[in-house]
Amino acid sequence: MANNIEQSVYFQRRKNAGALIVRDAPKFDLESYISNYEDRTRLDRLITIGCTSTYLSIDAFHAAIAEAKQGKDTDIYMSIVGCLQQIVPEDPLSMPDLGWVEQRMKQIKAETDRLEHELKQYKNNLIKESIRMGNEDLGAHYQSIGDFNAAYKAYYKMRDYCTSPKHIADMSLKLILCSIHQRAWTTVQTHVLKIQSQSLKAEDKAKIDPILSACLGLAYMATGHYREAATAFLQTKPEFMTGGPAAGVTWQRALLTGNDIAVYGGLCALASMDRAELQNQVLGSSSFRNFLELEPHIRRAVSLFCSSKYSACLETLESYRTDYLLDVYLQGHVAPIYGAVRRKSIVQYFIPFACVTLEEMGKAFSSGSGVPIEEELVDMIQNGTLNARIDLVNRLLLSPPSHPRQDVHDSALKMAASYEHNLRLRLLRLNMLNAGLELRAPKNTNAGAPQMHGGMEGYEEGMAGGSRLRMSRG
Amino acid sequence: MADVASALLSFPPDAQALSSLQHVEYDRQIRSYINVLQSIPLATLAKAAGIQNDLLELLDPSINSLAYIYVLTAQIHASSVKSTKIPDAHRPDGPFWLKLSDFLVTCDPIQMRYAGELWRRLLEYIERITRFFRAPLAGIPLICAALLRLDPMTGTLTSNHLNYIRLCLEARMYRHALPILDNPISGFPTAPVSGATNAVPCADHSVSSAWITSRSGHSDKIEISHVQEYFLLGAMIYLGLEKYPQARLFLEHVLTSPAQGVASGMMVEAYRKWLLVGCLIEGKTPESPRTVNSSALKVLRSTSKPYETVVEIFQNRDMPRLQADVDAGAELWRNDGNLGLIRTLLRALPRFYILNLSKTYAAIPLPSVARLLNLTPSDAHAYIESLIASGHLNGRIDYPIAPDAPAVLRFFDAGAPDGPLARNESQQLAALVAQMARTNELAEMVKAADLRLRLTREYVEYNRRRKGKKGGVGGGGDVGGDAEMADPGLADVDVGDIGDEDLMGDLH
Known part of the structure; x- marks a missing residue:
């Protein structure tokens, strides 16, 4: 079966394009894995697995089609069906349900018109709160149909009608989620900073902060800044897993689960921190411990690294490689992170x-x-x-032998020599200037060349006439 | 006759009187003595010598140096009036030549400070003889000794310097130019500054430019083109001797010479050589010194494209392309006189490969090196041996005991005590002490330059204005006071730092 799938048009094309294909079975069970997620990220993750894993492809696409049909995004439905068709053309689900699509598009059109009309009314009434909510509804609608660009714009229009820091924080959170779906990582970072600069009430702050650090960590990781990502993930409070919805979104289901935080944070830290830091900030952190408990093998890998059992640590990581390759955000970073851990292990191994x-x-x-x-x-x-x-x-x-005494001497000599060189250059130039010796344009421009060869005249000619030698009188 | 002799012998006073003589008094006496000498007709001096040859025997060249040089010049003059040819008696190893050479090495340098023009003409005459009789082996060492006799530091650039370097280059006696070239140039003959302390030439001066002035006659007029020529020719001599760092410094002197946005032909030539030399030293395009005039540099760059290309290829360690490029431009290199340097560059490329290897490997079998260099094992072996012998590579070739095992190239890092380039404690100390001495010497030059700058009209003007702004009472004439204010200048900051922090600290 898996072999057939690998031979299918879709995977052949991916293979030719050099894209990632995962052939091994992952450790997780698709159904229980995906049940942790909801909304858009559930769809994203299913599609990622469907596109890369030959083992789970069909199951994932089936689940994705069912998911998509419950939502309003007809474009993504069509593209999923398209993919499935290239993998198993004979599958009944690979025939697009055009009736449903048409019906949904009509519904969407009506909904868009209704919301825009309402917004117009609110604007005429000049009630700020209504306008803000109107924009919010419109944004939510666009987001549900997968038009994140329009959603971002609609959410952004709320800005002028926000009356409290809480409003601004809610708006920014929505913008963050929107940007994450668009993979616009720098925008995520700016909005996180924007919320952090707001003076929120203590209870709101306690609720929003864990979400912010998780989003920031994700943005850093996605842009390859593993050290910053690790710091952000490690600061994430365990309340992230238990907190209620913020800005209408249940973040631990709609974006990242606690398990994801543990995996991302643990891997980024392994890739970028040294042993002491890992010990103190990862294993010793009372808040991050809660996350690590969810993913014991990450905890094991970190403690193996700390106790200098590098090969065991690498083995542990290696056994989960397939799982991580099927993660929507981690996929592209498995190779660099693993490489960094390996290189660090080699360096650390060699130190003693x-x-x-x-x-x-x-x-x-x-x-x-x-x-x-x-x-x-x-x-x-x-x-x-x-x-x-x-x-x-x-x-x-x-290991390179060190000769500190010799090295200090050498560097002193080297520095002195370069000082001397520069000083001599400058001093001579200064003296020449002082003596009024300066090359001027254009009279003297060519004076040099003939002079040069003047000195090379034949030997026997000698100096002209002895009469030049005269006594000077006075 | 006897009058003349007694007049000639009237100076200097005997040794006892001389030692108690103050500089100013000595100066006064010697000047009046020169007046006496000048009042004796040339013919008398020459004839007196010509007939009896007595005067030169009578005078001791090391004591009556002034009189001696007057008589010598008079005799030369007399012979040149008779015919334009140099008389045979003046040929090297002839009786007159012996007197000349004896005089030049033993004369009193203090007295010679007062006879600048005669001194210069004498040197020029020797140069003429050297060329005329094609006897560089006799002439060149003599001129060198004479230059060093007058001023052991030879720090003031005179036309004699330039003539000497030209002569050395023509005769291909590069090594003989080193005693002069190795001394840094610290000054140029300029108009003497009035009002400066210790102005009499016979006083103890730290730099010779205090008494070699534009009026003292020791030098012909020095123009910027002469300075550039001196350094360019000097660089060529250093290149001939494969002393690349020194050559580079000299070329940079040419490049950094003050220019108002223009470049001379010599600067173009210097720039091309400088690119190649810098590349030979560092293996990449050298960083241009900061004091180069930027618009002049632009001109230089635009005229030296082929050279920049070669250096760039070198930097990429692309042997086949380098070879092709060098072959293609053979005509150009030859016309510019840089063919030798280019060839050296070509030979140096594998060296940088090997130096790179030494950063990665501690030991590597020779066949692997040969493969990396694209050479046959025996060629590679010979090449590496030459590198080690020339001190370019801190390594050793080991021969294993097993008969069929390949030889091994073993690298040592800079500080390793067992490498061939390792220096022991006392050598290291000697290097540090030598550097310190050089630095102190430079510090003296900086002080002299500082003093000279303080005496310039611009600086005095500047100080007067600054004082005026402060509302102070001080007038402009108080140079001494101003000098103290300017103390945190070059001398104390730059050189002090090198001397005190970098060297002294390490010696503890």
């Missing part, structure tokens, strides 16, 4: 040693890709990640 045999290194960090460890090490040395040198003859990795 003066020399290690390459064989030993290869054993400790066996790579699945079949690239010999020494090539990896050469790359790391050349781009400055690993401060070591390789002895190809005895097949050793050597």
